[in-house]
Amino acid sequence: MPTKIRLQRHGRKKYPFYHIVIADSKSPRDGKFIEKIGSYNPNTNPATVELKFDRALYWIQVGAQPTDTVRNILSQKGVLMKKHLLDGVKKGAFDIATSESKYQVWLEEKRDLAQTPKTEGPEEIEVRLEVLEDMSKEQRPPETRRQHYVPRTYMKHFANNRNDNYFINALPVSECKEDKIIEMNTINVCLEKNLYTLPGETTEQRMALEKFYSDEIESDYDKIYDILIDPSKIVLTEEERKSIIWTVVTMLFRTTKAKNMHNNLIRRVFEQAFSLCEQAGTDYFNFEGHKISIAGKSVDDLYKEYIQKSKAAQVLIQLELAMKLAKLRIDRDTIQVIKLGEENSELITSDNPVSFYKLGGGHTAPFDSQNILSLPLDNKHMLRLMPFASSQTRNMITRTTVTDQMCYSQKIVSNNEQFQNSERFLLGAKSALKGYLSTKEETERSL
Numbered sequence: 001m002p003t004k005i006r007l008q009r010h011g012r013k014k015y016p017f018y019h020i021v022i023a024d025s026k027s028p029r030d031g032k033f034i035e036k037i038g039s040y041n042p043n044t045n046p047a048t049v050e051l052k053f054d055r056a057l058y059w060i061q062v063g064a065q066p067t068d069t070v071r072n073i074l075s076q077k078g079v080l081m082k083k084h085l086l087d088g089v090k091k092g093a094f095d096i097a098t099s100e101s102k103y104q105v106w107l108e109e110k111r112d113l114a115q116t117p118k119t120e121g122p123e124e125i126e127v128r129l130e131v132l133e134d135m136s137k138e139q140r141p142p143e144t145r146r147q148h149y150v151p152r153t154y155m156k157h158f159a160n161n162r163n164d165n166y167f168i169n170a171l172p173v174s175e176c177k178e179d180k181i182i183e184m185n186t187i188n189v190c191l192e193k194n195l196y197t198l199p200g201e202t203t204e205q206r207m208a209l210e211k212f213y214s215d216e217i218e219s220d221y222d223k224i225y226d227i228l229i230d231p232s233k234i235v236l237t238e239e240e241r242k243s244i245i246w247t248v249v250t251m252l253f254r255t256t257k258a259k260n261m262h263n264n265l266i267r268r269v270f271e272q273a274f275s276l277c278e279q280a281g282t283d284y285f286n287f288e289g290h291k292i293s294i295a296g297k298s299v300d301d302l303y304k305e306y307i308q309k310s311k312a313a314q315v316l317i318q319l320e321l322a323m324k325l326a327k328l329r330i331d332r333d334t335i336q337v338i339k340l341g342e343e344n345s346e347l348i349t350s351d352n353p354v355s356f357y358k359l360g361g362g363h364t365a366p367f368d369s370q371n372i373l374s375l376p377l378d379n380k381h382m383l384r385l386m387p388f389a390s391s392q393t394r395n396m397i398t399r400t401t402v403t404d405q406m407c408y409s410q411k412i413v414s415n416n417e418q419f420q421n422s423e424r425f426l427l428g429a430k431s432a433l434k435g436y437l438s439t440k441e442e443t444e445r446s447l
Contacts, residue, residue: 002026005059005066005074007040008033017041020051020070022059035059040073043185044165051077061086081106143203147210149255150190150351153221157378158349158428159186171426171433173350173419176440181433189427190351192256198312209315217250228337228397229381236335236395245333246326248375248385252354252366253322257423259314263307270302321367328369334389334398338382338410341403345411346379346432350422357417374417379432382414412439 002025007018018040021033037059038051056079060066066074074080085099094102152166159166166186196209204211224244227233236244273285274294283295292302340347356371358364364371373385386398402410415436418426426433 003034003059003064005037005056005064005070007067007069015043017043020056020073022064025065038073040069043187044163049073049077051079053077053079057082078103078107078110143197143207144210145193145197146187146191147193147195147197148189148191149195150353151213151218151221151251152186153218154251154353155186155189155349155427157225158376158432160429168427169430169433171437173422173424173426176426176437178434178437181430183430189425190255195256196315198316209319212319213250213254217247221247225377228335228377228383231339231399234397234399236397238395241335241395242330244335244383245329245385248354248373248383249326249329250319250322251375252356252373253318253325254315255352255354255423257352257421258366259318260423262314263303266306267299267303270306271299274299274302325367325369329373329385329387332369332387332389333385334393334396336384336386336398336400337377338384339399339401340380340382340407340411341401342407344435345407346429346435347376347382347411348379348415348418348426348428348432348436349376350418350427351425352421352423353418355417355421374414376414376418379429382410415439 004023004025006021006023008021008023009016009018011017019033019036020038020040022035022037023031023033027033035055037055038049041048051073056074056077060074060079060083071080082103085103088094089096089099155168156166159168167183168186168189169181169183170189171181196213197206198209200206200208220243224240224247227236227240228244269287273287273292277283277285277294284291284293286292294302353375355374356364356366356368357374358368358371370387372387375383377383419436426436428436
């Protein structure tokens with residue numbers, strides 16, 4: 001009987017946990033199973049795994065096939081390494097004593113990596129562990145599907161830390177009421193499935209953009225944050241300055257708001273074109289130089305086809321715009337940090353946290369290098385990128401602590417920017433969100 005090692009779902013909606021079970025490959029996913037050998041809870045960070053090692057090893061040795069996710073779990077727990085070494089014994093490559101010695105060395109290296117300081121995230125540590133295991137391509141972990149467009153390394157500075165899990169409060173902008181504030185794990189906030197997944201034949205090709213944001217932006221954010229909130233740090237190295245500007249500019253472009261607004265516009269265009277085709281009795285229309293057939297299709301079909309074809313191009317164009325703007329701003333920006341000096345004044349953020357505006361007002365566009373870019377860093381600190389730095393101020397952080405009425409005004413302005421800029425959620429400490437609601441009417445006045 002062909003057997004599989006797979007996950008069997010339990011738990012409530014939007015908060016699943018899984019049993020690791022041995023089952024007939026023909027059985028339904030959540031149906032009967034032969035044996036339970038462990039459990040997997042993805043709601044913690046990192047995920048919590050309990051595994052009966054000896055039973056898992058037994059089933060792997062007798063030919064049970066793990067799913068991709070289970071294979072990754074078995075890899076991290078050393079089951080696959082143990083099987084690999086025992087296979088070496090069977091082939092005469094070394095004896096059982098040598099096998100056990102190699103396994104103990106691997107365990108020690110794994111423990112050392114698990115104690116790596118948290119400047120590395122769970123994903124980086126997992127990759128390093130897998131290199132130690134010398135896994136084959138078929139044994140590599142599944143690709144990252146849930147991809148964050150606001151980095152968790154950013155959101156955690158507005159969140160509560162409980163056992164290395166960060167919980168942030170969210171307020172839906174469609175229902176700005178105190179009883180709608182909900183606490184969420186940052187794992188489940190500001191993400192979209194396969195947002196940055198690219199076409200490609202290999203995992204490396206498909207995950208190239210997700211890996212770029214993880215390695216080049218998110219891995220350095222804590223270091224940047226520490227620099228920005230350190231009151232004694234006045235002079236920046238050129239590398240520190242570039243890293244700060246690069247991070248803010250990419251955060252401006254990588255969120256989903258502009259993309260979704262564009263796609264909603266395209267849908268309205270398709271709806272109008274579809275209606276005109278029906279009225280005229282034709283089965284096609286021209287769009288961006290292409291002939292679009294509506295024969296046997298609905299508006300939903302056309303829209304889904306467009307999204308599928310344009311998805312990769314959209315996220316790559318976002319990155320291209322960010323790179324061009326970052327280059328301009330690195331040449332001319334200076335950095336300003338404002339601290340709220342009053343205890344009862346708190347900043348909030350959102351699912352689209354970088355705002356932009358021009359002194360004196362007027363029309364603005366995100367790619368205008370003369371904009372002021374503004375980003376809340378936590379509930380007390382605000383970062384601004386100011387254009388047209390002088391040679392004397394280029395590598396300096398201008399720091400200001402505001403109190404009294406100026407503090408209140410800065411809070412009102414910043415929180416209003418976050419509300420206007422947000423797509424779905426305002427984010428922050430519960431007290432900060434409640435504070436925003438208490439001044440909402442005043443916040444929404446023209447300033």
